[in-house]
Amino acid sequence: xxxxxxxxxxxxxxxxxxxxxxxxxxxxxxxxxxxxxxxxxxxxxxxxxxxxxxxxxxxxxxxxxxxxxxxxxxxxxxxxxxxxxxxxxxxxxxxxxxxxxxxxxxxxxxxxxxxxxxxxxxxxxxxxxxxxxxxxxxxxxxxxxxxxxxxxxxxxxxxxxxxxxxxxxxxxxxxxxxxxxxxxxxxxxxxxxxxxxxxxxxxxxxxxxxxxxxxxxxxxxxxxxxxxxxxxxxxxxxxxxxxxxxxxxxxxxxxxxxxxxxxxxxxxxxxxxxxxxxxxxxxxxxxxxxxxxxxxxxxxxxxxxxxxxxxxxxxxxxxxxxxxxxxxxxxxxxxxxxxxxxxxxxxxxxxxxxxxxxxxxxxxxxxxxxxxxxxxxxxxxxxxxxxxxxxxxxxxxxxxxxxxxxxxxxxxxxxxx
Amino acid sequence: xxxxxxxxxxxxxxxxxxxxxxxxxxxxxxxxxxxxxxxxxxxxxxxxxxxxxxxxxxxxxxxxxxxxxxxxxxxxxxxxxxxxxxxxxxxxxxxxxxxxxxxxxxxxxxxxxxxxxxxxxxxxxxxxxxxxxxxxxxxxxxxxxxxxxxxxxxxxxxxxxxxxxxxxxxxxxxxxxxxxxxxxxxxxxxxxxxxxxxxxxxxxxxxxxxxxxxxxxxxxxxxxxxxxxxxxxxxxxxxxxxxxxxxxxxxxxxxxxxxxxxxxxxxxxxxxxxxxxxxxxxxxxxxxxxxxxxxxxxxxxxxxxxxxxxxxxxxxxxxxxxxxxxxxxxxxxxxxxxxxxxxxxxxxxxxxxxxxxxxxxxxxxxxxxxxxxxxxxxxxxxxxxxxxxxxxxxxxxxxxxxxxxxxxxxxxxxxxx
Numbered sequence: 001x002x003x004x005x006x007x008x009x010x011x012x013x014x015x016x017x018x019x020x021x022x023x024x025x026x027x028x029x030x031x032x033x034x035x036x037x038x039x040x041x042x043x044x045x046x047x048x049x050x051x052x053x054x055x056x057x058x059x060x061x062x063x064x065x066x067x068x069x070x071x072x073x074x075x076x077x078x079x080x081x082x083x084x085x086x087x088x089x090x091x092x093x094x095x096x097x098x099x100x101x102x103x104x105x106x107x108x109x110x111x112x113x114x115x116x117x118x119x120x121x122x123x124x125x126x127x128x129x130x131x132x133x134x135x136x137x138x139x140x141x142x143x144x145x146x147x148x149x150x151x152x153x154x155x156x157x158x159x160x161x162x163x164x165x166x167x168x169x170x171x172x173x174x175x176x177x178x179x180x181x182x183x184x185x186x187x188x189x190x191x192x193x194x195x196x197x198x199x200x201x202x203x204x205x206x207x208x209x210x211x212x213x214x215x216x217x218x219x220x221x222x223x224x225x226x227x228x229x230x231x232x233x234x235x236x237x238x239x240x241x242x243x244x245x246x247x248x249x250x251x252x253x254x255x256x257x258x259x260x261x262x263x264x265x266x267x268x269x270x271x272x273x274x275x276x277x278x279x280x281x282x283x284x285x286x287x288x289x290x291x292x293x294x295x296x297x298x299x300x301x302x303x304x305x306x307x308x309x310x311x312x313x314x315x316x317x318x319x320x321x322x323x324x325x326x327x328x329x330x331x332x333x334x335x336x337x338x339x340x341x342x343x344x345x346x347x348x349x350x351x352x353x354x355x356x357x358x359x360x361x362x363x364x365x366x367x368x369x370x371x372x373x374x375x376x377x378x379x380x381x382x383x384x385x386x387x388x389x390x391x392x393x394x395x396x397x398x399x400x401x402x403x404x405x406x407x408x409x410x411x412x413x414x415x416x417x
Numbered sequence: 418x419x420x421x422x423x424x425x426x427x428x429x430x431x432x433x434x435x436x437x438x439x440x441x442x443x444x445x446x447x448x449x450x451x452x453x454x455x456x457x458x459x460x461x462x463x464x465x466x467x468x469x470x471x472x473x474x475x476x477x478x479x480x481x482x483x484x485x486x487x488x489x490x491x492x493x494x495x496x497x498x499x500x501x502x503x504x505x506x507x508x509x510x511x512x513x514x515x516x517x518x519x520x521x522x523x524x525x526x527x528x529x530x531x532x533x534x535x536x537x538x539x540x541x542x543x544x545x546x547x548x549x550x551x552x553x554x555x556x557x558x559x560x561x562x563x564x565x566x567x568x569x570x571x572x573x574x575x576x577x578x579x580x581x582x583x584x585x586x587x588x589x590x591x592x593x594x595x596x597x598x599x600x601x602x603x604x605x606x607x608x609x610x611x612x613x614x615x616x617x618x619x620x621x622x623x624x625x626x627x628x629x630x631x632x633x634x635x636x637x638x639x640x641x642x643x644x645x646x647x648x649x650x651x652x653x654x655x656x657x658x659x660x661x662x663x664x665x666x667x668x669x670x671x672x673x674x675x676x677x678x679x680x681x682x683x684x685x686x687x688x689x690x691x692x693x694x695x696x697x698x699x700x701x702x703x704x705x706x707x708x709x710x711x712x713x714x715x716x717x718x719x720x721x722x723x724x725x726x727x728x729x730x731x732x733x734x735x736x737x738x739x740x741x742x743x744x745x746x747x748x749x750x751x752x753x754x755x756x757x758x759x760x761x762x763x764x765x766x767x768x769x770x771x772x773x774x775x776x777x778x779x780x781x782x783x784x785x786x787x788x789x790x791x792x793x794x795x796x797x798x799x800x801x802x803x804x805x806x807x808x809x810x811x812x813x814x815x816x817x818x819x820x821x822x823x824x825x826x827x828x829x830x831x832x833x834x
Binding site: 002003004005006007009010011012013014017018020021032033034035037038039040041042043044045046048049052062065067068069070073075077084087088090091092095096097098100101106108110119120128130131133135136138139142146241244245291292293320321322334335338339342345348349350351352353355356357366369370 | 786
């Protein structure tokens with residue numbers, strides 16, 4: 001019986017891994033172009049942190065991998081990148097503020113495995129700690145939209161404000177103890193539809209005036225109940241900055257509640273046009289303090305890299321990294337091949353040498369299949385004349401170079417790229 | 418009480434993470450220049466795989482993180498990247514051969530934590546599956562030496578052949594059941610010294626003729642006992658290829674046994690000059706078959722990225738990614754700043770905008786401390802004239818640009834880089 005991957009987890013074979021890396025490289029480059037810096041934290045965290053108030057709570061046990069180590073310490077695999085980020089900010093008070101970091105790494109959830117839901121998946125996060133201004137909320141959205149555009153996606157961004165939604169709920173007669181249930185139900189609107197949301201509200205005895213306001217989805221209309229508030233202003237400022245920057249993908253969505261308890265202000269979600277949610281986040285001004293740090297406002301977003309990968313996999317075509325394939329015909333030619341390859345690599349050219357001692361036909365098929373643009377065959381004649389022919393695989397054209405003229409050959413290869 | 422990282426694991430704060438990423442980027446680039454392609458496999462594997470014969474064995478339980486999931490499946494955190502690689506090759510028979518892959522990722526060991534020993538650490542591996550020829554062993558060493566040079570290290574590489582060492586042991590009168598113990602003791606030579614190795618051999622009743630041969634450390638001398646053998650030829654061929662390529666860092670080390678049981682042929686180790694081991698590997702021709710795959714020869718190496726990081730941390734200086742810092746003085750200037758920043762980023766320039774609304778002095782200090790080369794202050798005057806001054810931080814020189822002349826400004830920035 002062959003060994004398999006753990007249920008709900010998957011391998012990325014080279015063709016897939018190259019595509020996933022391409023996506024991660026684009027995200028990293030965009031994040032760095034906004035001044036975000038990398039932070040790496042362990043996959044394993046103390047269970048107490050993962051289950052802390054404000055993050056997962058004890059109930060998280062059902063949804064994550066947790067275990068005791070040989071010293072009976074309770075540990076768990078992190079289920080997001082925000083909790084470790086908040087821990088780092090809480091415990092490293094000398095960190096420069098604002099602290100702007102990105103992190104692209106795996107997280108773990110013990111979800112019921114289903115199509116396109118994984119128990120190990122990669123998130124790409126940016127967060128800003130230490131800035132109260134909506135400028136930070138906007139930058140998160142600007143960088144997110146930038147990333148989505150550079151990946152070639154059509155997308156939409158919905159925004160709301162968690163505090164305003166709470167104010168609206170209260171103003172609509174939702175009782176304090178009903179707010180959590182109300183938001184949990186509203187969050188499912190996309191999945192279960194308006195009718196079912198209304199039914200669940202009735203079932204829980206929650207005043208459905210809130211639903212009327214949410215379905216109208218207009219700040220002017222909602223403010224008839226709440227009046228002008230700080231949180232309404234924050235949301236308006238965020239939308240104003242988006243508008244000033246021509247971000248037509250951004251729209252208000254009063255039903256966006258975001259399940260996670262730690263959000264305190266503006267919240268946002270990114271969806272593919274006619275597709276799934278690929279990113280979400282918001283402002284969480286209390287979490288770092290809850291972890292024992294100084295009171296520190298924070299805002300951020302998480303991208304689901306697996307979702308981006310699943311959406312792009314069939315469209316992306318990533319060429320080979322290899323520029324040149326060298327096929328030696330004899331042992332002596334093999335030695336010469338390793339030397340020529342070394343010199344070419346010093347010039348920034350990527351070279352593969354046949355290691356398997358295959359014949360010309362097989363090597364030609366291999367180079368062709370891999371899409372390698374140039375091929376060199378080295379045999380006794382070449383060793384004697386100290387010259388080799390380079391075949392451009394796409395045209396079949398050949399050109400001769402002396403072993404001592406690798407600069408000329410490098411120029412040819414670089415001209416091709 | 419503040420939350421901490423799990424014992425034996427560590428955070429890489431941005432200054433450190435940038436250095437670690439630099440090392441990983443260099444390794445990746447070198448590996449790709451030899452035609453190696455990425456493979457990503459889960460951190461979590463079935464315990465049965467981790468404890469399989471040929472890899473860890475049941476005893477591995479003491480040395481790794483393992484646990485049961487909520488369905489009572491036994492799982493564990495991978496302790497190296499070779500086992501998952503061999504699993505992938507064994508179970509994906511349609512993979513192109515030779516299969517050349519790299520992987521740079523974390524692995525986990527439940528070691529007693531001590532200085533410079535971590536329970537989560539990063540390995541960088543390259544492996545070739547499907548090639549019996551010593552050309553593959555050599556390529557692994559060539560790529561390794563290349564990587565070490567590009568990282569600026571002085572280093573040495575020692576090589577041996579595991580099968581030859583076994584032949585030598587037998588020829589020197591070491592009994593079959595003593596071979597494992599003998600190798601385990603020899604492996605400690607660096608740590609415990611010649612005298613202690615001799616003592617342990619005596620204690621176990623192992624013939625010390627093997628030690629004489631090993632300490633002389635000459636193939637000619639050793640072959641007086643074994644005669645010419647296949648494994649001696651493989652070792653000679655590897656050393657010959659290294660010599661032909663001028664790799665003076667490579668030398669024979671007959672005491673190199675490599676603890677792991679799965680090695681079958683040439684083995685190698687990379688050490689910093691006067692420093693610790695930073696990489697090791699060898700040929701393991703049986704492992705893939707043991708995992709249920711077709712008989713497939715394989716060879717590879719693992720670099721310890723944490724060791725490389727610890728050796729380089731104090732020497733590396735990584736500049737900021739940010740080219741330009743924009744400090745807006747008013748809310749309106751803030752909006753303009755986001756627009757200018759967006760245009761500059763489209764030209765490949767990395768721009769940070771002050772999000773915190775600090776005054777000029779504080780922003781100047783911040784940009785200076787971060788080493789950002791250019792700074793722009795945007796106030797009412799700038800908005801009115803639609804021009805801004807760019808200060809080159811190193812010289813203090815200023816130059817004026819119109820909001821509409823961002824191309825001219827981009828050229829200035831790119832010229833600086």
